[in-house]
Amino acid sequence: MEIMVAMTILLLAMGITMVAFLSVLKRAVHSEKMLKGATELRYATDYITQVMRSAPQTPVVSTGGLQLLVAPANLGYATVLGTTWIDSVHNVRGSKSNQRMLHLSNVTPVAVVASIFRSTARPAGALASADVSIYFKDSSTLPVVDLNDLFASGDTLTIPSTVYGQTTTGVINNISNNSGNKTLTLTANLGVDVPDGTKIPATAGRRLLFEVRSGGDLRCYPDSRDLTKFFVLARDIDPAPLSVPSNTASARTVPFVISGRYLTLNLQQLPTGTAAGRTVQGVQTTAFTRTDPLLP
16 A cells, blocks of 8 residues: 555656656747747848848839849849930931840949948938948949840830930840840830930849748749749748737738838748747848939
8 A cells, every 4th residue: 555655656746747847848849949930030031131232123022022022233234335326206226127226235334232221220211311321333343244134035124214315115126146245126116315324224134032932931032033943041931920020919911011112021930839829929120222323
């Protein structure tokens, strides 16, 4: 009888110890996952912000807000070589039937590589020029980019507004294959003068694509043209995060929201498990994009 009582007490003590041990272990695992998740979110946010600041063009967010398309820093622009009249009113240079040809340089011109806040406050509206320091890299330090990496047949070419006319668009018919500087043939008479040195933003070429997948992966594709190659920045990302991460009753939004030159990153993780047992982690950051040297 004494042995049975002793064994019962021992088993109870072991049971209590085991429950306590499993509880501590569960909390430790949970804390480790929380730390790992927070690190992933912070890394993803910092990485995307860095890419945004080095892009030569304003990024594009898909209609659903689950994709962010950013042009890499070395994509740049093509520069018009010589005054090219493609207006039927003038003596047309580079005329071919009803098409017009535009001569462009293969070297990317000046591109933004950084945009750094001098103040510690996040942007909440228009910023004074004194609050932002912009750095440009000279074209001589950038790699030579072939026009076929900047444009493609069938793409819409946008010529920025100049003193000779407003912003004009046209469809690219083909691109010459000669080495060095090349010629783009447009399918329509644009009716505008394009002065020497005009910078033409790229419309094709590779883009960095950030995407929140339905399974919760935040993927980064180095080249949006090849979706077989990617790496995962973070997992368990909520495709419809809360507008205020700390308020579980706040409205739903999307991970990427861009307004003008401001990109709001609202990344939140929903670890696996029952809804009642999950702890929502969130990081919300606003990035200022000053990416186009053609804009004031």
